[in-house]
Amino acid sequence: MTNRYMPxxxxxxxxxxxxxxxxxxxxxxxxxxPASAVTPDAAAVPAASASAPEPVSSSAHxxxxxxxxxxxxxxxxxxxxxxxxxxxSGFFVGDGGLIITNYHVVSQVALQPQRYRLTYAGVDGRQGxxxxxxxxxxxxxxxxxxxxKAGTAIAGLAFRPxxxxxxxxxxxxxxxxxxxxxxxxxxxxxNGLVDxxxxxxxxxxxxxxxxxxxxxxxxxxxxxxxxxxxxRLDGQQVSFLVPAEFAEDLLQRARKASPIKQAVYxxxxxxxxxxxxxxxxxxxxQPWRSAGHAHYRIPVPQETFMRCWGxxxxxxxxxxxxxxxDCSMNQSVFINSSLxxxxxxxxxxxxxxRKLGTLRFARQYSRSFRNEYFGGAGARTAAQCSERFIQNDxxxxxxxxxxxxxxxxxxxxxxxxxxxxxxDATGGAQGRFDxxxxxxxxxxxxxxxxxxxxxxxQAKKAEAASPRPSR
Amino acid sequence: xxxxxxxxxxxxxxxxxxxRLDRDGHVLQSxxxxxxxxxxxxSFDADLVLDDPHLAPQHAELxxxxxxxxxxxxxxxxxxxxGARHLQAGEVMALGxxxxxxxxxxxxxxxxxxxxxxxxxxxxxxVTRAALEASAPLWRVVLPLLLVxxxxxxxxxxxxxxxxxxxxxxxxxMLMTLSATMGWALFWSLGNKLFQGRLAYMAHLRLALxxxxxxTALDSAxxxxxxxxxxxFLSHISGVVGxxxxxxxxxxxxxxxxxxxxxxxxxxxxxxxxxxxxLHIWFNEQRTGQMFTERYVxxxxxxxxxxxxxxxTSVLIQDARALKDKLDKQAKEDQGDDAVEVVxxxxx
Numbered sequence: 032m033t034n035r036y037m038p039x040x041x042x043x044x045x046x047x048x049x050x051x052x053x054x055x056x057x058x059x060x061x062x063x064x065p066a067s068a069v070t071p072d073a074a075a076v077p078a079a080s081a082s083a084p085e086p087v088s089s090s091a092h093x094x095x096x097x098x099x100x101x102x103x104x105x106x107x108x109x110x111x112x113x114x115x116x117x118x119x120s121g122f123f124v125g126d127g128g129l130i131i132t133n134y135h136v137v138s139q140v141a142l143q144p145q146r147y148r149l150t151y152a153g154v155d156g157r158q159g160x161x162x163x164x165x166x167x168x169x170x171x172x173x174x175x176x177x178x179x180k181a182g183t184a185i186a187g188l189a190f191r192p193x194x195x196x197x198x199x200x201x202x203x204x205x206x207x208x209x210x211x212x213x214x215x216x217x218x219x220x221x222n223g224l225v226d227x228x229x230x231x232x233x234x235x236x237x238x239x240x241x242x243x244x245x246x247x248x249x250x251x252x253x254x255x256x257x258x259x260x261x262x263r264l265d266g267q268q269v270s271f272l273v274p275a276e277f278a279e280d281l282l283q284r285a286r287k288a289s290p291i292k293q294a295v296y297x298x299x300x301x302x303x304x305x306x307x308x309x310x311x312x313x314x315x316x317q318p319w320r321s322a323g324h325a326h327y328r329i330p331v332p333q334e335t336f337m338r339c340w341g342x343x344x345x346x347x348x349x350x351x352x353x354x355x356x357d358c359s360m361n362q363s364v365f366i367n368s369s370l371x372x373x374x375x376x377x378x379x380x381x382x383x384x385r386k387l388g389t390l391r392f393a394r395q396y397s398r399s400f401r402n403e404y405f406g407g408a409g410a411r412t413a414a415q416c417s418e419r420f421i422q423n424d425x426x427x428x429x430x431x432x433x434x435x436x437x438x439x440x441x442x443x444x445x446x447x448x449x450x451x452x453x454x455d456a457t458g459g460a461q462g463r464f465d466x467x468x469x470x471x472x473x474x475x476x477x478x479x480x481x482x483x484x485x486x487x488x489q490a491k492k493a494e495a496a497s498p499r500p501s502r
Numbered sequence: 503x504x505x506x507x508x509x510x511x512x513x514x515x516x517x518x519x520x521x522r523l524d525r526d527g528h529v530l531q532s533x534x535x536x537x538x539x540x541x542x543x544x545s546f547d548a549d550l551v552l553d554d555p556h557l558a559p560q561h562a563e564l565x566x567x568x569x570x571x572x573x574x575x576x577x578x579x580x581x582x583x584x585g586a587r588h589l590q591a592g593e594v595m596a597l598g599x600x601x602x603x604x605x606x607x608x609x610x611x612x613x614x615x616x617x618x619x620x621x622x623x624x625x626x627x628x629v630t631r632a633a634l635e636a637s638a639p640l641w642r643v644v645l646p647l648l649l650v651x652x653x654x655x656x657x658x659x660x661x662x663x664x665x666x667x668x669x670x671x672x673x674x675x676m677l678m679t680l681s682a683t684m685g686w687a688l689f690w691s692l693g694n695k696l697f698q699g700r701l702a703y704m705a706h707l708r709l710a711l712x713x714x715x716x717x718t719a720l721d722s723a724x725x726x727x728x729x730x731x732x733x734x735f736l737s738h739i740s741g742v743v744g745x746x747x748x749x750x751x752x753x754x755x756x757x758x759x760x761x762x763x764x765x766x767x768x769x770x771x772x773x774x775x776x777x778x779x780x781l782h783i784w785f786n787e788q789r790t791g792q793m794f795t796e797r798y799v800x801x802x803x804x805x806x807x808x809x810x811x812x813x814x815t816s817v818l819i820q821d822a823r824a825l826k827d828k829l830d831k832q833a834k835e836d837q838g839d840d841a842v843e844v845v846x847x848x849x850x
Contacts, residue, residue: 348664349665349666386665387665390804391660391664391665393802393803393804394661394662396802397801397802397803400800400802405797412791412829412832412836413789413832415792415825415828415829415832416797416798417818417821417824417825418798418799419732419813419817420732420810420813421812421815422813422814427805427808427812428812429799430815430818431798432818432821432822433797433798434825434829435829436830436833437833439837441830441834444829449798453802453805453808453812454805456804456805456806471823471826475822475823478822479815479819482815482818482819
């Protein structure tokens with residue numbers, strides 16, 4: 032029976048929505064052992080350790096008592112048989128009987144309203160159907176309302192005023208229904224905003240579990256300061272909240288909205304187009320960083336909202352030496368459990384094949400160039416590619432641009448660029464740039480921007496015309 | 503093939519030839535007939551003694567009656583089969599043009615000296631060639647081919663491995679390819695044995711080595727040419743060309759096994775290739791909107807092998823812009839088929 036509530040691989044990805052691109056190895060390992068992410072007494076540890084000076088649990092008790100009437104579990108049911116397909120949390124807020132939750136909690140209903148329906152269950156056993164009113168896919172938020180408007184009598188939770196800033200280390204309290212086990216309050220600390228995020232995200236040191244998504248996180252005064260959204264599966268108590276201000280903004284928009292009965296693809300597309308515009312604009316406003324190569328200019332993104340990891344071969348290798356750098360955003364936009372989009376990533380590898388000689392190097396350099404994949408199954412069309420020899424200030428490159436179109440999100444594309452330098456018979460650099468869920472124009476702009484990031488470094492420009500001296 | 507003409511005068515001209523055939527129609531024994539009647543049976547009194555336990559001592563007699571050959575069945579329980587007729591003991595039948603008869607379990611064919619001979623049939627040249635090849639000392643060709651192939655394999659392994667890789671790595675890889683090639687040749691040799699009665703192993707091994715070298719050459723040259731000329735088509739078709747070489751090899755093996763059926767074999771292999779490639783391309787078109795599986799040229803040989811000029815980045819961007827219409831069309835077509843739908847369960 033418990034197995035039903037154990038997260039499956041796909042849904043761990045949901046929960047790690049913010050963190051999926053972070054540390055793939057660890058994430059993959061934890062997805063085969065989901066129990067590690069949901070150890071039943073994980074939440075008890077900080078509470079016990081923090082209980083020494085002050086009986087903080089009384090605070091949690093008080094807050095839970097205050098908020099329990101506003102707290103609901105949001106269930107997605109299969110339309111026909113009515114068994115639950117996924118569960119999350121939500122809360123009444125303000126005075127209009129509206130419930131805030133995560134977009135990813137209601138995504139099945141938003142995308143396939145004919146197959147799924149939403150219901151809620153309160154702490155006191157109240158139940159009823161829900162209508163989807165509005166959503167903000169970029170911040171992973173949604174507003175729903177009981178179909179019979181039963182909640183209008185309930186005084187919803189209040190938002191913490193935007194102007195009052197929390198300090199690092201302040202206690203905050205997350206509410207929700209983890210793993211469908213029962214409603215719970217989890218204590219933790221506010222730790223500011225996540226570093227290098229594209230959208231502001233609160234770093235909450237507390238144990239969020241699947242099923243708590245969409246629940247409120249309250250300050251000591253019981254005001255909503257964030258919405259539970261994700262947790263890292265490769266760490267402990269590294270959880271994330273959407274700042275309350277975005278929920279407040281969405282709530283304003285939702286007040287006059289009428290229930291959504293059709294699949295939300297047109298609105299989804301509109302929001303994703305706005306997101307990619309902002310992303311492209313902010314990305315292209317930053318100059319490329321240097322990769323630190325002696326001869327080549329290789330485009331490496333600034334780490335304002337991207338993070339780069341590097342590795343290289345062991346120093347005693349007998350074959351090809353390489354240095355690799357992977358840069359990616361730690362946020363993607365959740366569309367459904369198998370589709371994340373709206374993010375950028377780059378990668379480059381610098382090869383030194385002097386120990387291999389020309390022919391052996393060519394073989395391995397080719398193999399690395401071949402070992403690339405341009406998706407195409409499912410939500411996107413197969414890739415279409417263009418390829419050419421191009422040059423930037425004299426540096427010859429082999430470049431491939433591949434594009435996939437989104438089938439249900441017209442006007443959005445995935446774009447991948449492959450580059451290999453072609454000036455040296457025993458060395459070179461290869462790079463890849465990916466932009467997921469961008470407009471065609473932005474895809475072209477980004478490809479151009481990336482390709483022009485390659486060239487000779489200034490000092491070497493002069494000797495570019497003549498063959499390079501042996502390194 | 504032995505003739506049983508002992509004790510007969512060589513002065514008289516033979517009037518007929520009787521051949522005993524095996525189950526495949528090959529001649530086991532032939533006997534010249536100098537005079538009629540001709541007694542056939544298991545008894546030593548017979549003119550043609552056949553040691554078939556299903557024959558009677560005096561099983562049958564062939565005789566010339568007024569210029570026409572007759573078969574008379576003796577005291578036998580099994581009788582004879584001529585054409586579609588089963589003759590019982592004591593029956594007589596004029597043989598006419600039907601000259602194939604079965605007495606007991608023995609097949610006989612009779613040819614009369616008096617009837618006009620059919621003109622000489624031209625022999626299929628492939629039959630002659632196959633016969634020549636079967637007796638030629640092929641090791642003189644196969645041995646150098648084997649050496650060249652091993653060199654090519656070694657070079658390919660060498661390219662794949664880092665400096666300092668132990669020799670046994672090369673050896674084991676080469677042995678693997680080599681035994682696969684030899685196994686392949688053996689497979690076709692067995693076919694040869696089945697249809698031609700001899701293995702002709704060297705001839706089949708020679709084919710496998712030659713076509714293997716052709717395949718290797720094309721498979722490496724096409725991507726390199728594609729790189730040199732920036733004509734990516736050359737690289738994309740290398741798979742289809744490779745399949746063509748494989749089909750040609752099968753065709754050549756079949757040619758040795760069935761030298762008399764060259765036209766049928768050619769038509770069969772061509773059809774197989776055309777249908778296979780057609781299905782492959784059709785499947786790719788359906789799945790990816792492109793004829794070939796390869797998305798881009800992956801070969802990156804030494805830079806000096808490039809023969810064409812590098813263009814400004816804007817030219818590539820222009821190329822890529824042209825993909826939009828095709829992608830949009832494909833997205834629209836695909837949209838009906840499937841969607842972004844994934845049914846997942848559990849907690850969020």
